[in-house]
Amino acid sequence: MKLHWEPISLELKTTFRVAHGASDQRHNVLVYLEDGVGEAAAVPYYGETQAGIIEYLKAVPDLGDDLFDLDAVLAKRPSGSRAARSAIDEALHDLWGKKLGQPLYKLLGLNPKRLPLTSFTIGLDEPEAMARQAAAANHPILKIKLGSENDEAIIQAVREATNSKLRVDANAGWTREQALHIIPRLQEYDLEFIEQPLAVDDVDGYFWLKEKLKLQKIATPIFADETARNSRDVVKLAGAVDGVVVKTMKSEGLREALRMIHTARAHDMQIMLSCMVESSVGVTAAAHLAPLCDYADLDGPLLIKNDPYLGLQYDGAQFSLPTGHGLGVTKK
Ligand SMILES: [Mg+2]
Structure with a gap:
């Protein structure tokens, strides 16, 4: 081949x-x-x-x-x-x-109707600009990118602009001390979870943060993204985070992404399925695993103007899988 x-x-x-x-x-x-x-x-x-x-x-x-x-x-x-x-x-x-x-989901024995809603991502900007984009997105679940000087002001402005569910992603943008300072302050904004608060290689930091947040009775779930690349990383993070973010670009494909999902389940961790800036090809491939996941962040095709393929379809936050053979994607 x-x-x-x-x-x-x-x-x-x-x-x-x-x-x-x-x-x-x-x-x-x-x-x-x-x-x-x-x-x-x-x-x-x-x-x-x-x-x-x-x-x-x-x-x-x-x-x-x-x-x-x-x-x-x-x-x-x-x-x-x-x-x-x-x-x-x-x-x-x-x-x-x-x-x-x-279709791939059938080969994997998965129910294509059991799909979580997807979030829509608001990239980092000034608080007012992010609030405007959040309101304009008119999407029931927003993922707010953080990791700037203005993080608390951003969440405050976005929360005032929309009633949508909010999850945030710091993309490794905080030190341990910054994370410990800001996470309790974000609690009042009723966030679904916080993704990747700490540096990529700071596995110990996640155990440290969990202990510190527990002492303060802060219950906002913490998910690892960049730190959790594959099933071996999931094992290292067990007990330190509430969930992991699965992306094929980290796990080097669907085969290892499946192992990652099952490893996370075996450690009572939640799973969000996510993507990079990818066309309908990569995002549809990942979406075939969505029936196994609790949350989805599969907005890649919504962020681009010139998608070369057709694949998963969106009806607001609800996406559906194509029924064609394999990934089910077709060239436009
Ligand atoms: Mg992330």
């Missing part, structure tokens, strides 16, 4: 700013394995570039002839670009479903 690929440039509807930086465009790569398709999202703060992903793909050896031995095929991927490794895994799952003539 041979790979081929196509670089794509996704235009964002509004400048997307998080604690790590800002962008108006993202340069991803669609990866094809025979008829199967997957997407590699070049996320700048993960050190991935479109050129680096393509360099990686050029070095991938032939993936063998037995596509049904998924783990053996995936083991042939060289180490390197996580995004590219994820795209190969997605394309393999798409091809698997196409060969068997079934």
Whole structure:
């Protein structure tokens, strides 16, 4: 089985700013394995570039002839670009479903009607601008990006502008002390949870923070995103966080994302399924796992102007899975 690929440039509807930086465009790569398709999202703060992903793909050896031995095929991927490794895994799952003539969720034994609502993301900006965007979004669940000087003012302004459910994402933007200062102050805004308050490699910090918040009787759930890349990371975080954020671009595909989900469940952790700035290819691939998750943050296709594919469909915050074989995505 041979790979081929196509670089794509996704235009964002509004400048997307998080604690790590800002962008108006993202340069991803669609990866094809025979008829199967997957997407590699070049996320700048993960050190991935479109050129680096393509360099990686050029070095991938032939993936063998037995596509049904998924783990053996995936083991042939060289180490390197996580995004590219994820795209190969997605394309393999798409091809698997196409060969068997079934949508991926059916092959996984999942109920396509059991889907959480998705949040819509408001990127970092001045408090008033974020409040305006929150009101204009008119979406029942908003994910508010934090990690700036104005975090409390942002939540206050957004809360005044909308009655939507709010969850926040600090994207590793706080020190331990900053997190301990601000999290109790955010409690009154009735947040669903707070994502990635601490630095990416500060696993011990999550245990420290949990103890400190418990002493203050702060019950806002804490989720790990950047710190929880795969099932091994979930084990390290067990007991320290209430939930983990699963993304195929971190786990290097759907196969490991599934292991991550089951590992989190085994440790009584909640799961949010999320995405990067990705087209309908990558986000639909992830969405096939949504029946196993408590929360969804699958707004990638809603953030871009020029999605090259059709896949999951949105009716407000409720999305539905396509019923075509494999991932069920089709080129526009
Ligand atoms: Mg996050």
